[in-house]
Amino acid sequence: MSRGSFVFTPTALRSLKLDEDMLERYKYKKQLASHHLNSYMVKREPPLRSSTARPPTVCQDVVVHNAVYTGDLEAMQHLFPKGSIANLIIEPRGGEMRWVARGEGLWSLTYEQELTTPIHITSSRGFTDCLRLLLQRGANVDLAPGGTTALHESCENCQSECTKLLLSHGANPNAVSEDGLMPLHLCTSPESLECAKYLLQYGAEINGCTVDEDDTPLHAAARNGLIDHIELYLRYGAAVDKRNDVGLTPLNAACSQPQELQDLERYLKVCQMLLGAGADIRTTDQDKHSPLHMACKNVNPDIVDLLLAKGASVNDMDYGGEAPMHNILKVVCYKVSHHPERVVRALLNHGSIRVWPGALPMVLRHCSISPRTIEVLLNVYSHLKVNDTWVESVSEEVFKEHKEFYESVFALERTPRSLQHLARCRLRTFLDARVHKVVPKLDLPTFIKDYLLLECRGYVH
Template sequence: MAQETFTFSPSALRSLRLQRELLEQEDRQRALARESATRRFLPTAPRPPPAPRRRPQYCRDPAVHNALYAGDLLRIKSIFRDETTTNLVMETVSEELVWSPEQGLWVLSPRRQQTSALRIATGRGFSDCARHLLLRGAEVDAVVGGRAPLHDSVAAPHPDCTRLLLAFGADPNVLSAEGWAPLHLCTAPDSLPCAELLLAHGARVNLGTRERQVTALHVAARQGLVAHLELYLRHGADPSHRNHQGETPLNAACAAAERPEDSGRYYRVVERLLSAGADPRAAGRKDHTPLHNVCGNGQAELAGLLLSHGADVTVTNCAGYTPMDCALHAVEEYRHRRPEETIALLLRHGAGPVHPKMLKFCCRHPPALELVLNTYDRVPPAHTWVEAVSPELWEEHRDFYSSAVAMAGQPRRLQHLARCAIRCHLGTRCHVAVPKLALPPALRHYLQLPLQGVIS
């Protein structure tokens, strides 16, 4: 009556409207509380028969879709006025090319995509529109088109919409059609507030996806999200949890550390996982250990970190390859990242001579080939690798390649044989014992296989 009798300013009208929406929200929450109390204190009361499942109704009107995608609050309020309209399934049909084996050609086939009004609003950060839909009865956990609104809000991410959905009772562990919980979709650095909200409202940090059993810690480790990883560990995430392929979060991080510009954040991720108790020897997919993965990615710093925490240089994967074999396979791809540093690290921690057939993988990078050849007491025949060296590269490094071919099959100097014997005796203790030997500095340096540019 007051609005019809007196003149109100726009701000006053806005305040009244917000107050009315808050009162409606409180009424809904009180009703839910009464229902919960009835179930708790009157367990013997007969339960009402379940309501028949409502048949979904579809909306294919482009005007309605446009209002939602544009976040047009006034039009949304005029369209979505009750529970029936707010829970309409928004469906679009588009034509796409698919291969028809029967006809032997590509044909146009209709592709249907479904979503809900609440999914569209929360996925685009239209919190005012989402609030209106929720107040008008939108189902907060409805999985339409494979996802619930909470999945879209955290994947975007839009923390305001995530907070709104959780305030209206959204299940923080709701699963998508593919078996992913909202916490699994926090894959970007700016999704950290969403992850914090989910955990504060009861998200299970060790919940695995339905089929692959990937946890949020796996996701954070694979994406190199240091802040997310620390958040999950504080909430009790298990660093030893394995997915269906046997991979731990440490395996996931080491496998994903491929680009040189990402090495810094993956180093912090691996360091944090190791300090939390992750096993550096845990073998995952195809029996790759974390050391296999970082050697195959040309990550010398990560290899050194894993070796300092007890990684094994002698273990083999399902193909029979050691971490050294993986490092040699990666030499050609990562020549610009000094792969000889990774090889030297492995040798200092007890890696022995490789099979001569592996020399062809490192022969086009002289520093790597020199290190590997110096692990033998007799240089293997050159026919296993010499044909892989291009004439241009041979001309550029003529002295080195000529010396390597000349020494093939020949006995090495007594000094080198003594070096090989000492290193073989020390084994995995080389990196610790050699610097402590009571020898002249020049001899200690010689024992560490310095690069000289020739094989003698």
């Protein structure tokens, strides 16, 4: 038996068999990306190269490695004098370990190596002068021993000067990596904007799709909330309603992306730009999730207001039979700082379905941490059957923190709703889905209009 192997139990062997199947599927994806390579490349004449150009050789010289990885231009000028060839492949030492099949049912742990080249290293690290030297010494600008070109590396690491230099030396702006990505798909941060500009100037395909997900650069920009990228791509004619393999358009992708509090305004601007460019507000993904479903799930009140103002349907159901109201109520406890009550209020004012009264204790249990949300929900009912189950649904900690509000709720067990509230319910029932349109036009004091539109007061009556 090999020193690098050991006997596995039947359970472990079955597990390794699953891993082997997964590796085979991964290899198939790589072959698929390679198969589609030509269809994603702009047809153009290859750059002229010397007829005496030699194939790249593997370099294991530590001195060369150190010079390349540290960007030591003086050392590299000494190592690559005029007339020399810098067409090298480097195999870094180390890396992550993985199980590799060795035949005869035996597996061993082996370091996973990714081949690279000096121009990959210098491009990814922004060593522009070193990169220029290597290109002058005949380095193959489109060589991809590890599955990506140097251009992919420079764009992924936002090295705009290296990107420009590679493109000026004939790098293919539409080269497809082993993972099925073009360089433009790797421009996923604000700092990559200059790289994206250079790629488009040199002929990058604005609607080129990734092999696996069928994403366009506009999908990537929308998903990452890149306002300047979106403006750039739209100027170059990006397809605003292109669907990916799961049916997401760029607008859907932006709305579905999880958003922290500091990201809300940025994603609102993204949605405004896409809608301004003609994005379809009713497009759903393969699970029939609309942009409104997704915006409610991520609790972005401004995007919800924007979508509703543009005519989004408030009661469309997804394949699971859930409307946007379901999506917001499921995440209230995680997104209190996002003001979920604004989303709930907007949905109700546009005619959303209400929670079944019998399910209110369950909603109270999950959403009690946001009393403002509970207040909005309760104020669309003319009568409530408050009982001990309601009291038990609010934890002692939450009750202590919001004592005045929950005392007003529990008091409804002995007290009917006020006449003022009943009048509000009657008017809202009459107006139905027109509440948001009609109430602002009424000749009434502002505080009464706010009351009719379910603005919070900190108690129920």
